[in-house]
Amino acid sequence: MMNDFATVWSERGLLLSGLANTVLLSLLAALAGLVLGAGLSMLLMSPKKALSVPAKVLVDAARCTPFLLFAYIVYYGLPSLGLRFDAWGAGLFALTVYHAGYMAEILRAAWVAQPRAPIEAGMAFGYHGFGLFRRVVLPPLALSSAPVLGNQVIQIIKDSAFLTIITLPELTNAVNSIQSRHFIPFAAFITAVLLYWALCLVVEVGVSAVGRLAEARR
Template sequence: MIHDFGIVWDERALLLSGLANTAVISTLAAIAALILGCLLTPALMSKQRAVFGAARLFVDGMRCVPFLLFAYIVYYGLPSLGVRFDNWTSGLAALTIYNAAYMAEILRGAWAVQPREPIEAGIAFGFPEIRLFRRIILPPLLLSAGPVLGNQMIQIIKDSAFLTIIALPELTHAASSIQSRHYVPFAAFITAVFLYWGLCLVIEAGVSSIGRVAEARR
């Protein structure tokens, strides 16, 4: 067993490269998904049936499709329609679009329980809808939804492991490569588990910081 971990240690450059790729694509996807989620949230709260219906259809559709299947569609299915992406672009697009639906639903739920007084005050002062959302609604929304958004960011890190199916050189792909060449499955995959755990601990620390800021604002 010690010898197996020694093999993994010798392949540490490959694992660290996979870890870096996982961190980069997860960070980019989380930022992009949060931005798209912020744009979708007003549509989910819209009183116009067509706008609300389109946003709700997208959100419910993404939430009901397994991420692995969606990644297959983006990478293998879209070329049938003449749309081709490389594995990096496909992975980033799949993670972003899929998780944007969850981000939007999280923000919608947080918006629904926000106190009405600041919003009504902004309306009374004549704030346009876009400025009202950006200045009055969004900041407390992000703070109050911080822990749940953090959980979704952790989910993005875990979802990124599925991208090994499209040969994206992330952490799981690196561990699988080590296992296939040296046949040390336990050592390779348990090491990957601890590296994923480390990434998630970083997210948890950030969420805790946001929670302290939110508590200080109350």
């Protein structure tokens, strides 16, 4: 058994390359998804149905579609409409758009729970629209929703494993390549589990730090 793990270690270049791709892909998707989700949350909270209804349809469509199926549609389906991505672009686009729907709903729910007094005070000082959202709504919103957003980032990391189906060279793709060449599935996949676990622990530490900051601001 130890020999199997030694074999995995001998392929550490491929393993670390896959890990680096997973980290970069997840980080970019989380940041882009948060920005897109914040924009969608503004539309969801809009009193104008012409804005809120289409946004709600998009969010519900993302939340009700399995990510694996969505990744298939992006990589294999969109080219029939003239939209072509390489594996990296398709993976990033799929993760960003899919999880933006979840982040929009998280921010919308946190927004609804915010006290009205600061928002009304901001409006009294002349803030409206995006300015009101950016300066008055968003800072406490980000702090209060940080734990749930952190869980969503963990979900992004886990969902990135599905992108092996479109040959994106992330961590699962790397360990699958190792086990198929050396016939050591247990050692290869357990190594991947430990690395995914380590990434999620890093996110949890970051969320805890934001939580302490939120407590200090109260």
